[in-house]
Amino acid sequence: MAALIWFIIILTPIVFIHELGHFVFARLFGVKVDVFSIGFGKTLFKWKDSKDTTWQVALIPLGGYVKMHGDDNAASVPDETKLQSFDEDEKKLSLHHKKLWQKSLIVFGGPLANYLLAIVLFIGVALYSGKQEVTLEITGIQNESPAQKSGLEVGDVIVEFNDQAVDSMFDLKSKLMLNTEEEIKLGYIRGDSYMTVNVVPDFIDIVDIGGNQRKQAILGVIFGKFIYSKIGVLESIKYSVQQVFDMSCNMLLGIWQMITGQRNTDDLGGPIKIAKYSAAFAEQGVLAVLLFMAIISLNLGLVNLLPIPMLDGGHLFLYALEGIMRKPLNYKIQNMIFKIGMALLIALMLMAFWNDLKGIEFLRNLFN
Structure with a gap:
């Protein structure tokens, strides 16, 4: 049970910051956010703000989402029927009617927020403990x-x-x-x-x-x-940015090695592995927890930038194609791409869960 509690304590603020990144850019460019959710599934509690955004906390703490005006679902897949029925006032509130650079920044805002969080956490640890x-x-x-x-x-x-x-x-x-x-x-x-x-x-x-x-x-x-x-603010910023850069390069190399078969996929992990590490780092104190949060935030930001449909990087890839073609992809083609992306994500999730279940002894003890 302690591992599950630490999993929620560590993951929830990281997910919140990610979604807040999308939310801030959406509000900046006048896009209406219909739903801001922490977690998936059954809603535990919710409320509405003055701009008609529903803020909610859901039962399954495995992520979150912001649903923009005109989206068909939480992954920002456009709802063709709804978008075609919008009048001019509603188009001004829709993500999919914004300029290409504005849509790109809204999507990029989530990973950017995760990278900034990682840097801030590394800076805080460096200022406290020195180098x-x-x-x-x-x-x-x-x-x-x-x-x-x-x-x-x-x-x-x-x-x-x-x-x-x-x-x-x-x-x-x-x-x-x-x-x-x-x-x-x-x-x-x-x-x-x-x-x-x-x-x-x-x-x-x-x-x-x-x-x-x-x-x-x-x-x-x-x-x-x-x-x-001991290091000052400026040096800690430089030190932390360098750490984030080096770790990102190493993560990308590890992903490439998995894709090319140079490394097996045992390093892929899901929520059970994260819970496992959360409990282990929690035993080492506050600084260890902050460092682990920085690493998880960095992972979340980087993975979301991969050009996989349904992820932020997939949307950015489609926007890049839109910029080259000077027009959006056909909705039917977009839906087909998103379905392929969903199938790929499900396969990756199943692989991660399988790796998690290899540590079945930990699973037995999770709620002890």
Whole structure:
């Protein structure tokens, strides 16, 4: 039960901020929002504001939506019959009668809000706890490890991973986590010289903070030099934006590896996995919860920008086509595309639920 409670506590504000992003741009451009909902299914309670928007909280806390004037459903699929019946006053309130750039900003507002939330949370944590970085200078090498066999030595400073610059321990760990190659090329500094070496990593089974088992590439090196510093507002902003950028790149790489078959889909997770992680991070304190919220918000923003029909990115893709063609796609074609998108989303959700159910032991204990 604690996991379920933490799931709701963590996910609800993230969903609210996402939908608020859509809502703010809609109101800015004069679009009437018929419904602002947190959750799906049976309405638990609701109220109306002065502009006739119904605000509601629904039973199933797995997301939310804003339904714009002229939409057929919560995914902003246009209602052709309704739109054709609108008079001029109603057209002014409709999303689908706005200029292309205005529609695009309204749709983009949700992911943008999630990215801003992630940055703000990272800034808050950085201002409170400062910045602690582990330098990439090797302070120890395990016997018979891949690093020892490759000739790396104590004092070497790693600066590149497969010809990509690495500037932090987080960056190196992320690249190792996403690595699927049997051989890694490392660039490092020894004394005043730049050198490279090919390392064949070991792969071990690890259990992450959420109790999930996965393969992890290891080099067998130890980094024991720390740099700790308090940082101001401007530096924390720069630091947080860089974190968000790096994490976004790593997420996109992970998605690409799944699409191309370089990585299996075990990392896909649904609400049970999120609940599992929510409880695990909650045990580590407030800062850990805030960091987890930032990561989830970033994930939600990025995934929604993927060009999949029914998602925000799918709408933006259709708007891009509309801009190229200089006219909207035929409603029947749009509906067909949205149906394909719905089928794809259902398939992804089923895959995520299946991965969740692999942790059936946690499922048994969820309500204990």
